[in-house]
Amino acid sequence: MPEKWWSANVAGGNGSKAIWDPERMVAVKRALLLSTGERYFALVSNFVTVAVVSRILTPAEIGVSVIGMAFVGIAMSAREFASANFLIQRQHLTRADVRGAFTVMLLFTSIITIALASSAPFLAGAYGDERLTPYLRVIAAAFFLELVAAPIITLLRRDMAFGKIAAINTSGAVAAAAVTISLALLGFSYMSFAWAWVASAVVTGLLAVGLSRQFWIFRPSLVGWRGMVAFGGYNGATSLLYKTYEALPYLLLGKILSLDAAALYSRGLMICQLPDKVILGGAISVILPAFSAEARQGRSLKQPYLNALGLITALQWPALLVLAALAYPFVDLLLGDQWHGVAPIVQIVAIASLFSFSFELNYPVLVSIGAVHDIFRRALIVCPVSVVIITAAAFFGLRAVAFSLLLVIPFQAFVSLTFVRRHIVIGWLEIWRAVWRSAVVAAITISGPLAVVIYIGSGFEISLVKALSAAALAAAGWLLGLWLTGHALLTEFCEGLPISGAAGWWRQGS
Secondary structure, three states, rough: OOOOOOOOHOOOOOOOOOOHHHHHHHHHHHHHHHHHHHHHHHHHHHHHHHHHHHHHHHHHHHHHHEEEEEEEHHHHHHHHHOOOOOHHHHHOOOOOHHHHHHHHHHHHHHHHHHHHHHHHHHHHOOOOOHHHHHHHHHHHHHHHOOOOOOHOOOHHHHHHHHHHHHHHHHHHHHHHHHHHHHHOOOOOOHHHHHHHHHHHHHHHHHHHHHOOOOHHHOOOOOOOHHHHEEEEEHHHHHHHHHHHHHHHHHHHHHHHOOHHHHHHHHHHHHHHHHHHHHHHHHHHHHHHHHHHHHHHHOOOOOHHHHHHHHHHHHHHHHHHHHHHHHHHHHHHHHHHHHHOOHHHHHHHHHHHHOOOOOHHHHHHHHHHHHHHHHHHHHHHHHHHHHHHHHHHOOOOOOOHHHHHHHHHHHHHHHHHHHHHHHHHOOOOHHHHHHHHHHHHHHHHHHHHHHHHHHHHHHOOOHHHHHHHHHHHHHHHHHHHHHHOOOOOHHHHHHHHHHHHHHHHHHHHOO
């Protein structure tokens, strides 16, 4: 095997093809098909797991897992100092690069695992709940086991081998769902989530090794470690800032109010993230490799970025508005009666999330063009400000934290777009032109559900049957809005979403 063994994806020169050329488009569409199927399967699996477990465990029990995962999220971000994304964006990749990257990841992961496991009693004592100790220690083991699959999956992503990735991740999702539900029914309570993560890590690791059979990856080597550490320095610091910001509301609510409050807030955010997960599906895992391939060819990312904004907002904005209007029946359907208090949180966060339309695109764009420094600078600006706002709000209760996102998310969106505009030269007016049709579509979509709510006259707490009627009106309004505005998404649907729709981001002109 030649030293530059990943040559199919890094070859440059005159023989290289643009990603929207027919041959490359076929590869992108196939990758999107496989990745979308895998992501939607994982979404449905997680949806079923949450629906079942939320009826078995109480908010207080799930609150233990929420607090534990908040600490683990911060620990996981520290692993990004040895980020596997280094392997995706590198122009020319050799075996030495891969082995060096794995060795650095192994060292960082080992240190973090030991630190997390040994600090578990202290963290549990800080919250006055000893249940956190075993949870954190089991999660630390799962965290370490994930290392086996990480470099293999990253290399498969670089090679856009999403068939194998789909097999690996789908198997892991099945294992996690089966173990979580089974152990919850058997009385393992909050520990069901921890042991499920271990099971998932074992399954994905064994399958990744079995499918790739690239055992040389795991031979320690420090050749090329400086390049990875240099890339991971900014990437890790950025991830640490963002994960700390994301974990802070749970940690504050769990400490100041109760574990129940942390669980309610967690479930509210989870529900508000469903539109993004459903809309983008498998496309997100393809965006970074595709943008990186485009950047390596010296192509502009401006038009693909604007096209993507237009398509995303036409799906995301209507979905979030309908979710806000139908939050009460949706929460009752998904989580059960004991989670009724989540609905007001969902309504507030859904409205705030309207400003997050570019979030899933900004990181891949900046990484693909090598602007990792700007990602870190952006984090240095938005994270401290966001932390101050959320911390102040936490002392006024759960809803105050939710309301604080009406300030935090728009602020983050403005800063993020400002940094993106520095590199791909996009004007604010061009962004508006890319999304204005989506705004009209969203307004037409929500008119039906609002009419139902107003007609019933009892507020947003409507029955499931009436909510289904409102959802049907929303779907009809959405299609009408796409047609009236001549939205590009309608064309993509006619050509067959999700494949052509996601691939359409790369087309020139719109």
